[in-house]
Amino acid sequence: MTFARTRAVFSGFVAYAVLTAFAIFALTPLVLMFATAFKPSVEIFQIPPRLLPDQWTLGNFQTVLFESDIPVYALNSLVVGGGTTLVALTLGCAAGYGFSRFRFTGSSFFLLAMLVGQLVPLAALIVPFYLLFDGFRLIDTYGALIIGHLTVVLPLVVWMATSYIDTIPRELEEASIMDGASRLGTLWRITLPLAFPGMVAIGVFAFLNSWNEFVLASIIGVTNASRTLPVGLTEFAGMFTTDWGSTMAASVLMTVPVLIAFLFFQKYFVKGLAAGAVK
Amino acid sequence: MSDVTIRGLNKRYGQTQVLHDIDLDIPSGEFVVLLGPSGCGKSTLLRCISGLESITSGGLMIEGRRANDIPARKRGVAMVFQSYALYPHMTVRENMAYGLKLRKMEKAKIDATVNGAAERLQLTPFLDRLPKALSGGQRQRVAIGRAIVQDPKLFLFDEPLSNLDASLRVQMRIEIAQIHRQLSQTTMIYVTHDQVEAMTMADRIVVLEGGHIRQVGKPLDLYRRPNSLFVAGFIGSPKMNFITGPMAQSRGAATIGVRPEALDVTDPTDAEISGEIVHSEELGAFTFLYIKGADDAEPMVVQQPGQTSYSEGTVVGLRPVPEEIHRFGTDGNRLGEGDPEIRTAN
Ligand SMILES: Nc1ncnc2c1ncn2[C@@H]1O[C@H](COP(=O)(O)OP(=O)(O)OP(=O)(O)O)[C@@H](O)[C@H]1O
Ligand SMILES: [Mg+2]
Numbered sequence: 001m002t003f004a005r006t007r008a009v010f011s012g013f014v015a016y017a018v019l020t021a022f023a024i025f026a027l028t029p030l031v032l033m034f035a036t037a038f039k040p041s042v043e044i045f046q047i048p049p050r051l052l053p054d055q056w057t058l059g060n061f062q063t064v065l066f067e068s069d070i071p072v073y074a075l076n077s078l079v080v081g082g083g084t085t086l087v088a089l090t091l092g093c094a095a096g097y098g099f100s101r102f103r104f105t106g107s108s109f110f111l112l113a114m115l116v117g118q119l120v121p122l123a124a125l126i127v128p129f130y131l132l133f134d135g136f137r138l139i140d141t142y143g144a145l146i147i148g149h150l151t152v153v154l155p156l157v158v159w160m161a162t163s164y165i166d167t168i169p170r171e172l173e174e175a176s177i178m179d180g181a182s183r184l185g186t187l188w189r190i191t192l193p194l195a196f197p198g199m200v201a202i203g204v205f206a207f208l209n210s211w212n213e214f215v216l217a218s219i220i221g222v223t224n225a226s227r228t229l230p231v232g233l234t235e236f237a238g239m240f241t242t243d244w245g246s247t248m249a250a251s252v253l254m255t256v257p258v259l260i261a262f263l264f265f266q267k268y269f270v271k272g273l274a275a276g277a278v279k
Numbered sequence: 280m281s282d283v284t285i286r287g288l289n290k291r292y293g294q295t296q297v298l299h300d301i302d303l304d305i306p307s308g309e310f311v312v313l314l315g316p317s318g319c320g321k322s323t324l325l326r327c328i329s330g331l332e333s334i335t336s337g338g339l340m341i342e343g344r345r346a347n348d349i350p351a352r353k354r355g356v357a358m359v360f361q362s363y364a365l366y367p368h369m370t371v372r373e374n375m376a377y378g379l380k381l382r383k384m385e386k387a388k389i390d391a392t393v394n395g396a397a398e399r400l401q402l403t404p405f406l407d408r409l410p411k412a413l414s415g416g417q418r419q420r421v422a423i424g425r426a427i428v429q430d431p432k433l434f435l436f437d438e439p440l441s442n443l444d445a446s447l448r449v450q451m452r453i454e455i456a457q458i459h460r461q462l463s464q465t466t467m468i469y470v471t472h473d474q475v476e477a478m479t480m481a482d483r484i485v486v487l488e489g490g491h492i493r494q495v496g497k498p499l500d501l502y503r504r505p506n507s508l509f510v511a512g513f514i515g516s517p518k519m520n521f522i523t524g525p526m527a528q529s530r531g532a533a534t535i536g537v538r539p540e541a542l543d544v545t546d547p548t549d550a551e552i553s554g555e556i557v558h559s560e561e562l563g564a565f566t567f568l569y570i571k572g573a574d575d576a577e578p579m580v581v582q583q584p585g586q587t588s589y590s591e592g593t594v595v596g597l598r599p600v601p602e603e604i605h606r607f608g609t610d611g612n613r614l615g616e617g618d619p620e621i622r623t624a625n
Contacts, residue, residue: 180429
């Protein structure tokens with residue numbers, strides 16, 4: 001065996017070892033979550049611990065679905081996530097198109113300034129947000145959560161949209177204009193269809209961010225009117241005991257739709273991210 | 280069906296001026312080639328005419344109407360881009376029908392027009408394919424087809440063949456020339472930096488350098504009577520040989536130029552120029568000899584018909600054909616003809 005070959009085999013082996021380690025690291029909590037969700041409560045803290053339940057049960061799911069407010073929270077999360085995604089996509093793609101296609105006074109400054117906003121941690125914004133939303137009587141409304149989530153998501157969405165639209169050749173738009181289309185018609189018929197994979201990726205990103213957000217949701221979503229899933233999960237934790245089975249069952253219910261959506265959009269997602277990255 | 284008139288056109292990007300006082304008249308139906316080295320402003324001039332780029336100052340008239348402020352999509356101009364710019368999410372048919380649909384043409388008429396153009400360009404078998412499933416030459420034809428169906432007054436090409444390989448380029452060159460013959464009423468402006476394309480396709484060539492027009496004329500007029508050193512050196516391949524020093528002075532010029540085919544190889548003893556053959560290129564139909572004198576910086580190129588028997592290292596003499604000597608002054612401009620000095624030197 002030549003040296004180069006030995007090295008190729010060896011580096012292949014190392015790559016697999018490292019990736020396997022990462023996979024285990026990333027998947028263990030997920031597997032534990034699924035397993036625990038199907039365990040009766042006596043088995044959860046059994047010693048010695050076992051990965052899979054002896055006695056599979058749907059009891060935890062029953063508790064979560066029919067004896068708790070989790071379904072309400074899921075609906076709230078869906079509305080807030082959907083609203084955030086919709087607004088982020090509309091504004092973000094419009095802004096991304098502008099930043100990508102026009103050089104106007106201050107364009108690079110604005111683009112950078114938005115990122116600077118990202119440097120402030122959300123936790124530091126909690127009190128001002130609370131006071132602001134309280135002033136507008138928006139506490140415990142979808143609107144407040146959507147606006148709050150947008151402040152985090154929108155700058156990144158604008159950046160992603162800008163770099164994605166940068167990958168669409170300008171000449172296609174020019175050809176369309178020479179063919180007699182207006183700029184808006186070109187945007188609608190050429191740019192947007194070509195930007196679709198990128199927009200799907202960006203939309204998934206925006207939705208996930210909102211779906212998982214906890215800090216802001218915990219102070220704004222005070223009642224069932226707007227409490228979201230991540231906050232709702234904490235209800236199973238009492239002062240002295242925590243209902244781990246139900247917590248995990250609710251977590252499964254929260255994760256699965258996202259997982260399914262992700263698998264469904266994966267094709268676009270990878271394409272979108274890759275196209276944005278390479279250019 | 281379009282006269283294009285350009286008067287004192289300037290184009291500036293911020294502080295950098297890219298086009299300087301361009302004046303140009305293009306009669307209807309003419310095939311004009313904008314020729315010049317990279318970065319001389321050919322594309323910019325074309326884009327100013329198309330409307331994709333704004334004009335800083337000066338006038339552009341299309342069919343006698345001032346077009347400066349007419350938006351690109353309303354100028355009745357079609358353009359073929361170097362990168363083809365086919366819409367990747369549309370089939371060949373949809374690509375060609377796109378502009379017609381925008382103009383609200385009836386469906387049946389769109390189909391007829393697209394099918395007609397596809398037939399003319401041998402694209403019929405590919406009408407339902409996406410651009411990514413086409414070869415470079417086919418893509419180029421789709422791009423041309425997309426422009427043809429618009430039935431434009433004015434047809435603009437920006438280096439449409441530069442992404443094709445050599446043999447396909449020759450073929451497409453002929454096809455474009457044929458299209459021009461068929462659409463004899465359509466004015467065409469064609470940008471290239473390939474002087475062979477320019478010589479073979481153009482009714483007239485506009486030579487640009489550094490944002491200035493250097494010369495406008497029929498291909499052979501430019502070849503026979505280049506008005507400056509730049510044009511003389513740019514048109515013709517291999518390049519014209521330039522000679523300075525006593526030999527030029529004896530003919531009353533700062534520089535004289537002789538094309539490779541206007542140099543006769545003679546015996547070194549009775550020739551004004553002599554040198555050693557440092558390299559030869561045999562192309563079958565011609566042979567190019569590179570001949571370098573003792574104190575020449577660059578070799579002179581001589582084109583001999585057919586295949587020659589000269590071997591490298593041979594010392595030969597060169598005699599320019601007297602009527603084929605171009606004389607240039609110190610400013611690089613051509614000197615007047617019929618000058619007695621040429622005859623005395625004869
Ligand atoms: N947007 C711009 N801003 C500033 N300068 C520009 C811009 N576009 C072009 N230029 C400059 O204008 C000059 C002419 O450009 P142009 O693209 O017209 O050249 P060209 O003759 O088409 O060259 P090529 O054969 O390489 O395509 C170049 O020097 C270029 O750097
Ligand atoms: Mg160019």
